[in-house]
Amino acid sequence: MKSSAGTKERIRGILWKVLVLGVFLGIWEGSIKAFKIKKYVLPEPQNVLKAIFDPKMAAKNHWWINIGTTAGEIFLSFLVVAAIGFAISLLIAWSKPLNKLLMPVIVLFSSIPKIALAPLFLLWFGYGLRTNVLVAVMVAIFPVIIDTVTGLIEVDENLLDLVGYLGATKWQVFSKIRIPNALPHMFAGLKTSAVMCVSGAIVSEFIASKRGLGRLLRSAQANIDMATMFACLILLAVIGLLFFKMISVAEHLAMPWTDREVPVEER
DSSP, X not given: OHHHHHHHHHHHHHHHHHHHHHHHHXXXXXXXXXXXXXXXXXXXXXXXXXXXXXXXXXHHHTHHHHHHHXXXXXXXXXXXXXXXXXXXXXXXXXXXXXXXXXXXXXXXXXXXOGGGHHHHHHHHHOSSHHHHHHHHHHHHHHHHHHHHHHHHHOOOHHHHXXXXXTTOOHHHHIIIIIHHHHHHHHHHHHHHHHHHHHHHHHHHHHHHOSSSHHHHHHHHHHTTOHHHHHHXXXXXXXXXXXXXXXXXXXXXXXXXXXXXXXXXXXO
16 A cells, blocks of 8 residues: 555656656747747757757767766765765764864865865866866865764763763764764765765866866857757756765665655545
């Protein structure tokens, strides 16, 4: 009963999304014809789809190379963000002196406009993957740190007093209480950082890359190729959505108890 209801709910959700997409495309197409908008201002939807799927256009834009480059940068930067962000969060929550030392530095770096760091990294490391990943990491790492630290520190004091009375060690408190308590906060930060990794990769490709969707987007802007520009934006949105969904799946696997489905009888 529950499985059939869940299947109906998923089908209804898919149909609703298809309907919304169709309405959006219809408004887009209708607005262009009604207001006679020039193609160098707003391209028609079919021209954008042609820029993505037409074999000649795909060969011209080297979609697979550029998509692979950008997706690889996003994935690598996200792995670095997750590993370093979690490690720094543990250090901050573990030691009060480290908390007082590191938090002001983190706040200071988070206030720096990240796009200003790209030319600096370009001078230090030159063009290539390393520079692009570093810029994306600097853009995306702070939400993971802030959210994870919040989850590690904000624990019920009564619970801490209880396990302290029972003789739990500091590591036991961290592994059994603080880290599980921080998981929802950590995944919230990871979801935010996944989207920011996309922005960071594009910012770095604008300045310090010979390949990637950001570089192609800049080239299309110079040629006033609006269809290719919109195609790049759509592909970036799809990549960001896929990363977001990937983290949602990992969150479900790490915290299956959060997937509370309301019984059909209670709806």
